[in-house]
Amino acid sequence: MNMIEVSGLGKTFRVAKRRPGLLGGLRSIVDPEIKRVEAVHDLSLNIEAGEMIGLIGPNGAGKSTTIKMLTGILVPSKGHMRVAGFDPVRQRRELAQRIGVVFGQRTQLWWDLPLIDSLRLLRHLYRVPEERFAANFAQLRSMLALDEFIETPVRQLSLGQRMRGDLAAALLHDPALLYLDEPTIGLDVVAKARIREILQQINAERGVTVLLTTHDMDDIEMLCPRMVIIDHGRKLYDGAVEAIRERFGGDRALVATLDAAELAKLPHDARGWPMLDTLPDGVTLAQVEEPRLWLGFKRDAIPAHELVAWLGARYRLHDVTFQEPEIEDVIRRIYEQNLLLSVA
Amino acid sequence: MAIIADKATYRRTIDNVLSDIRLYFRLIWMQIRSQGQYKADMFVNIGTYFLTTSLEFAAVFLYFANFSTLLGWNVGEVAMLYAVTSIGFGFSEMFGAGLDIFPDTIRLGEFDRVLLRPVSALIQIASSDFRLRRLGRITQGIVALFIATAFLPAFHWTLLKVAAMCIGIASGTILFLSVWLLGATMCFWTVEPTELVNILTYGGRDMLSYPLNIYNQVMQRIFLFVVPLAFGTFVPVSYMLEKSLPFGLPNNLVFASPAVAIAFFLAARAIWQFGVRRYQSTGS
Numbered sequence: 348m349n350m351i352e353v354s355g356l357g358k359t360f361r362v363a364k365r366r367p368g369l370l371g372g373l374r375s376i377v378d379p380e381i382k383r384v385e386a387v388h389d390l391s392l393n394i395e396a397g398e399m400i401g402l403i404g405p406n407g408a409g410k411s412t413t414i415k416m417l418t419g420i421l422v423p424s425k426g427h428m429r430v431a432g433f434d435p436v437r438q439r440r441e442l443a444q445r446i447g448v449v450f451g452q453r454t455q456l457w458w459d460l461p462l463i464d465s466l467r468l469l470r471h472l473y474r475v476p477e478e479r480f481a482a483n484f485a486q487l488r489s490m491l492a493l494d495e496f497i498e499t500p501v502r503q504l505s506l507g508q509r510m511r512g513d514l515a516a517a518l519l520h521d522p523a524l525l526y527l528d529e530p531t532i533g534l535d536v537v538a539k540a541r542i543r544e545i546l547q548q549i550n551a552e553r554g555v556t557v558l559l560t561t562h563d564m565d566d567i568e569m570l571c572p573r574m575v576i577i578d579h580g581r582k583l584y585d586g587a588v589e590a591i592r593e594r595f596g597g598d599r600a601l602v603a604t605l606d607a608a609e610l611a612k613l614p615h616d617a618r619g620w621p622m623l624d625t626l627p628d629g630v631t632l633a634q635v636e637e638p639r640l641w642l643g644f645k646r647d648a649i650p651a652h653e654l655v656a657w658l659g660a661r662y663r664l665h666d667v668t669f670q671e672p673e674i675e676d677v678i679r680r681i682y683e684q685n686l687l688l689s690v691a
Numbered sequence: 692m693a694i695i696a697d698k699a700t701y702r703r704t705i706d707n708v709l710s711d712i713r714l715y716f717r718l719i720w721m722q723i724r725s726q727g728q729y730k731a732d733m734f735v736n737i738g739t740y741f742l743t744t745s746l747e748f749a750a751v752f753l754y755f756a757n758f759s760t761l762l763g764w765n766v767g768e769v770a771m772l773y774a775v776t777s778i779g780f781g782f783s784e785m786f787g788a789g790l791d792i793f794p795d796t797i798r799l800g801e802f803d804r805v806l807l808r809p810v811s812a813l814i815q816i817a818s819s820d821f822r823l824r825r826l827g828r829i830t831q832g833i834v835a836l837f838i839a840t841a842f843l844p845a846f847h848w849t850l851l852k853v854a855a856m857c858i859g860i861a862s863g864t865i866l867f868l869s870v871w872l873l874g875a876t877m878c879f880w881t882v883e884p885t886e887l888v889n890i891l892t893y894g895g896r897d898m899l900s901y902p903l904n905i906y907n908q909v910m911q912r913i914f915l916f917v918v919p920l921a922f923g924t925f926v927p928v929s930y931m932l933e934k935s936l937p938f939g940l941p942n943n944l945v946f947a948s949p950a951v952a953i954a955f956f957l958a959a960r961a962i963w964q965f966g967v968r969r970y971q972s973t974g975s
Contacts, residue, residue, distance in 0.1 A: 360974065415974065420806045422971045436971075443809040455804050459725045471717055472810055474710075 349429070350524055350556045351394040351417065356426035358387040358412055358580075386412040388580040390426070394558070396523065399550045401571035401588070402560045409580040410560050414526055417558075418448060431523050444473065447517030447555075451529030454513055456501045462512045463497045466519060473520035480519070487515045490548060507538035514545065524556045525549065531566055543569050576677075591677065598643040600633060601654055604666035607638040624661055630654060638665070711814050718818035719786075726823055733823060740827025744781075748773060748835050751900070764902045767842030768932050773900040774835035775856060776924040779863025780896045781828035786864070787871035789819035794885060797878050802970065812967055813960065816875065846932070855930045855945045862948035863923020869952075869959040870895060870918065876959070879966035891918075899924040904937055911937055919955055922948040 363379035387409045394400055404410050415421035417430055419439035428435055433442040449455075456465040470480045488494060491511040496504055504512065510530060517525060530546070531539045547570060550557050559571060567574050567588060574591065576584040584591065613621040620635045629648020634641035644654055655667055727733060751773050755766040764772075784791075793816060796802055805815045840846055874888030895918070903911050903925040914921040915938070927945040929936055936944060 412974075415803070418807055420803050420971065421974050422968075439806065440809045440811075443807055446807075448807050450804075453800070453804075457721060457725065459728065460721065464721070464724075468717065468721055471714060472808055474809075 349393055350396045350398070350431060351392060351558075352427075352429040353390060353392040353417070354427050356387055356390040356392075356413070356416060356428060357385070357424050358409075358416060358421065359424045360384045360386055386580050387416070387423075390577075390580070390582050392575065392582065392585070394556060396556050397550070397554050398573065399546075399557045399571050400559065401567035401574040402558060402577065403562075403567060403574055404577035404583075408577045410577050411528070412580075413577065414528065414558075414560065418446060418526065419443065444520065445522055446524045446526065447520070447522035448526045449510075449513045449517045449528065449530055451510070451527070451532040454501065454509055455516055456509070456512055458502045459500055461498045461500055462493065462504070462515075465501065465512070466516060469516050469519055475520050479521070483519055483521065487518055491515050491545060506533050507535070507541070510534065510538075510542060511545070514542075514549075518549065518553075518555070522555065524558070527557065527559045527561075529561055530559065531561070531563055539563075539565075546570055598631075598633075598645060599651070600670040601642040601644060601651065601658075602668045602670055603640050603642065603655075603658055603662075603664055605638045605640060606663040606665060609663055610638050627654070627657060641670075711811060714810060715814050715818050718815070719821045722818070722821035723823060726821070736824035737827045737830075740824050741831050742827075744777065744828045744831040745834075748777075748831065748838075762902055762905050763934075765842070767839050767846070768928075768934075769901065770835060770839035770842060771932065772902065772924065772928045774832050774839050775859055775928050776832075776863065776896060776900045777835060778829055778832035779860045779923045780867050780892075781825050781832055782860070782864040783867035783871060784828060785822050785825035787817070787868045788822040788825075789817045790868075790871040790875040791888075792820050793875035794878050794883055806967075806971070813872075813963060852931045855927045858948055859923055859927025859930075859945055862927075862952040863920070865949075865952035865956055866918075866920050866923045867892065867896070869956045870920070872956075872959045872963055876963045876966040879969050895920050915940075919951050922951045 360383070362382045362384050364382045390409075390413060402410055402414075412421065416423045417428065417435060419435035419442055422436050430442055431445045433445070435442050456462065457468070466484065475483070488497070491514060493511060493515060496508050496512075499508075501509060501512065514530075527546070531542055534542065543566065546557065546559070549555050550570075557570075559566065561567060571588060573586065574584070574588050575582060610621050613623070616622050618635075620632065621637070621640075623632065623640075626632065626642070627649055630642055630644040632640065633643040642654065642658075644651075651669060655664075658664060658667075748770070751769055752766065754761065755769070759765065761769055796805075796816065796819060802812075802816075805812050808815065870891050871888070874884060874891060877884040877888065895914075898906070898910075899914065899920050903914060903921055906914075911921075914925075922945075926936065926948060930942060930945040933942075936942065
């Protein structure tokens with residue numbers, strides 16, 4: 348059963364551009380220059396019930412715009428959508444009953460009152476019958492370990508606690524579909540792991556379809572079997588996370604600053620890159636900007652310290668740092684290689 | 692607007708309205724509890740607002756220090772008009788607080804969350820704030836009413852007059868709330884309409900605290916037929932004081948006030964819904 352069906356979705360904003368200068372500013376009021384910004388272009392997506400999808404893309408890529416259209420906040424310029432069997436534009440309130448949304452950076456809980464009060468009020472807002480509320484609440488309470496802070500005013504909660512509170516609030520009415528916007532942002536390592544465990548549980552045990560927007564590659568890798576990459580309003584990639592990892596991501600980079608003189612003495616190949624000793628398995632020379640080298644290596648191929656040792660045994664090392672793959676790099680590489688993969 | 696086709700739809704609409712109203716009061720109660728946490732603050736605020744509005748009342752008397760009548764209205768009569776206006780307005784201030792803070796709600800991006808809920812956006816916005824401290828104005832209005840009757844030895848309360856006053860105040864509340872709503876709706880088009888809204892709300896209250904016939908014909912028509920605030924102020928009080936209405940309008944017009952108020956509210960609500968749709972198209 349398809350939870351989300353999107354085809355040809357597009358959204359163009361008309362933005363008034365200010366003309367420069369004082370006279371220009373005045374003229375902008377009466378005769379504004381309208382610039383058309385295409386935030387989303389021809390986006391198509393199909394998500395089945397029970398899936399857990401990661402939505403990734405740089406800032407300004409059109410992720411939020413897409414989510415807003417899927418939830419009924421924004422009306423699309425063109426295209427066709429069906430979410431949980433509803434038309435988000437014409438059936439916004441019915442759809443709202445079936446979805447839950449958590450924003451990582453903004454809470455929907457009432458700031459001055461204890462968490463429990465917010466949850467009770469949301470019960471009324473979502474018209475959840477008494478028995479279902481009691482059952483749900485009990486379950487969420489134990490899953491999210493809310494007891495320690497259920498009576499505390501929300502403004503006094505730590506970020507991790509508030510996130511758990513927001514998750515409870517979003518799941519109280521048994522939504523079929525859950526949108527999470529940066530749920531682990533700002534959390535410490537322990538809290539992140541905990542939230543990920545909870546999200547895993549929510550998806551596996553309650554069968555909730557989850558759409559997770561994030562900048563954190565680890566979130567995606569640990570939770571989502573499938574990911575969608577959006578950039579410049581277009582869908583760049585839609586498929587298994589493994590494939591991405593094999594091709595572009597998952598490689599850590601060792602950035603070594605060698606001795607310039609020593610490097611210059613080495614024979615260079617056609618690219619102008621120094622020819623090093625045969626690199627260990629799983630290690631590749633990714634980039635050169637003498638005297639710096641970027642060595643890409645797979646996480647499980649060789650431990651970091653061994654690679655440093657190997658390098659240090661053969662060449663003089665002035666400096667060594669490590670780089671994790673940036674999502675922006677992954678996307679850039681996909682863009683550069685003109686890759687538009689779609690795994691049905 | 693839905694056409695009420697059969698009894699089932701009619702029943703459901705009534706049910707929806709009732710549950711919306713119940714929800715509204717529940718949300719308001721949350722606000723009260725939130726604010727009630729600071730009790731001392733609350734009482735100081737109510738007291739201060741009582742004094743502030745009393746000063747406004749005193750201004751009425753200042754006029755009458757030099758003149759004995761205002762176009763046929765003596766000090767007690769104007770005081771009564773002021774009092775009734777003030778009470779109705781005070782209720783609208785109290786209940787309409789959510790509409791007053793709407794510019795902030797939009798600016799902080801909180802309207803998106805409102806649209807994510809299966810409840811009417813208007814109910815959520817209207818209940819997003821509640822100003823208990825406006826009780827200060829309502830109390831002052833009631834006190835002013837008693838002071839006014841002290842200046843009117845010839846005035847006698849009848850059942851119909853009491854009814855007219857209550858209907859007038861209730862209608863006034865709805866009418867002023869509708870003006871607040873129109874002000875909030877402006878936020879969908881302009882960024883910070885606060886001053887303009889204040890002209891319509893506080894300015895309106897100010898103007899209607901004095902007899903309608905001191906204003907020129909155009910203003911009178913506006914307050915009777917365009918933004919019919921007079922139906923919550925001048926019209927009921929004219930009935931109570933047995934004064935005639937302009938344009939040859941019937942004396943018991945006050946009993947049509949609720950209909951006028953509701954009609955005006957529905958018009959304001961339609962414009963609000965148009966504004967919401969615009970927000971959904973432009974995203975801001």
